[in-house]
Amino acid sequence: xxxxxxxxxxxxxxxxxxxxxxxxxxxxxxxxxxxxxxxxxxxxxxxxxxxxxxxxxxxxxxxxxxxxxxxxxxxxxxxxxxxxxxxxxxxxxxxxxxxxxxxxxxxxxxxxxxxxxxxxxxxxxxxxxxxxxxxxxxxxxxxxxxxxxxxxxxxxxxxxxxxxxxxxxxxxxxxxxxxxxxxxxxxxxxxxxxxxxxxxxxxxxxxxxxxxxxxxxxxxxxxxxxxxxxxxxxxxxxxxxxxxxxxxxxxxxxxxxxxxxxxxxxxxxxxxxxxxxxxxxxxxxxxxxxxxxxxxxxxxxxxxxxxxxxxxxxxxxxxxxxxxxxxxxxxxxxxxxxxxxxxxxxxxxxxxxxxxxxxxxxxxxxxxxx
Numbered sequence: 001x002x003x004x005x006x007x008x009x010x011x012x013x014x015x016x017x018x019x020x021x022x023x024x025x026x027x028x029x030x031x032x033x034x035x036x037x038x039x040x041x042x043x044x045x046x047x048x049x050x051x052x053x054x055x056x057x058x059x060x061x062x063x064x065x066x067x068x069x070x071x072x073x074x075x076x077x078x079x080x081x082x083x084x085x086x087x088x089x090x091x092x093x094x095x096x097x098x099x100x101x102x103x104x105x106x107x108x109x110x111x112x113x114x115x116x117x118x119x120x121x122x123x124x125x126x127x128x129x130x131x132x133x134x135x136x137x138x139x140x141x142x143x144x145x146x147x148x149x150x151x152x153x154x155x156x157x158x159x160x161x162x163x164x165x166x167x168x169x170x171x172x173x174x175x176x177x178x179x180x181x182x183x184x185x186x187x188x189x190x191x192x193x194x195x196x197x198x199x200x201x202x203x204x205x206x207x208x209x210x211x212x213x214x215x216x217x218x219x220x221x222x223x224x225x226x227x228x229x230x231x232x233x234x235x236x237x238x239x240x241x242x243x244x245x246x247x248x249x250x251x252x253x254x255x256x257x258x259x260x261x262x263x264x265x266x267x268x269x270x271x272x273x274x275x276x277x278x279x280x281x282x283x284x285x286x287x288x289x290x291x292x293x294x295x296x297x298x299x300x301x302x303x304x305x306x307x308x309x310x311x312x313x314x315x316x317x318x319x320x321x322x323x324x325x326x327x328x329x330x331x332x333x334x335x336x337x338x339x340x341x342x343x344x345x346x347x348x349x350x351x352x353x354x355x356x357x358x359x360x361x362x363x364x365x366x367x368x369x370x
Contacts, residue, residue, distance in 0.1 A: 282309020
């Protein structure tokens with residue numbers, strides 16, 4: 001994918017009889033595109049979960065066209081180039097000048113009034129590098145790239161975002177570079193080695209303001225039926241995780257896949273899920289297509305409510321103070337009491353995920369046994 005710089009990803013075509021699919025690779029992640037349609041002389045490849053898609057035509061060395069992302073903005077597109085027989089994500093013709101440490105304190109939006117600290121974890125094998133950057137509210141998912149000389153370059157593409165991180169390695173424990181999102185955003189970032197750096201406690205970032213410990217809300221489901229948390233029998237004698245999320249949010253996608261597995265494992269013991277989705281437009285007719293695609297592609301077989309627009313979430317959920325992150329998850333016990341609020345989600349592209357999953361499962365077992 002090209003603008004002034006390439007935001008590259010690897011992919012493979014799979015052809016079985018009349019069925020064709022494309023598989024995108026970001027480090028250990030595999031994204032399967034099965035909705036592929038021929039329209040006159042162009043090929044349309046629909047991304048799963050999100051509304052974005054490629055529209056490509058044949059060229060001498062592969063295919064050329066555009067990636068369209070209506071979730072970002074109407075008409076948003078980036079030039080795209082699928083090259084045959086190119087296996088390297090980025091060229092790495094120079095021996096690495098340094099071996100990267102695994103743990104870094106990162107400053108995103110460096111030198112601006114938006115500057116914030118994050119945790120970088122990078123894993124190097126010869127010239128290859130993978131890892132992620134974790135913030136207090138989520139992660140940048142599966143970063144994949146190379147070290148060539150004293151230059152670091154990593155990218156990821158998941159259908160919602162196209163990220164590119166480049167940096168000059170200024171010694172064994174210092175990075176200085178630029179971070180891009182699509183063709184619409186660029187800022188500075190830097191990092192220093194810091195084995196002790198940690199992020200804020202995700203369970204202390206958002207609190208519930210409620211006299212009786214209950215989380216109250218009234219939203220409509222995808223069929224337009226009003227769901228009132230005070231009147232619904234959905235919560236009766238169940239342990240429920242309530243996801244505050246959005247169809248545009250890759251961290252929400254990762255969390256949903258994880259919680260769906262938990263529901264399969266513990267559903268018969270009384271564990272269930274409910275999602276409240278907040279969207280870009282804040283009008284159901286404009287947001288419906290994105291929400292329904294998410295529900296279908298993630299096989300969300302539990303109640304999904306439409307909360308409205310992201311801009312009004314603090315008014316829509318006044319009990320949550322302050323609301324900081326998509327996703328935010330509330331764990332409700334069998335008596336309807338909020339027992340935990342977890343802001344953000346560090347997914348399977350990070351080293352934090354295994355510990356989170358183990359602790360969450362133990363907590364759910366405790367609630368289920370009460």
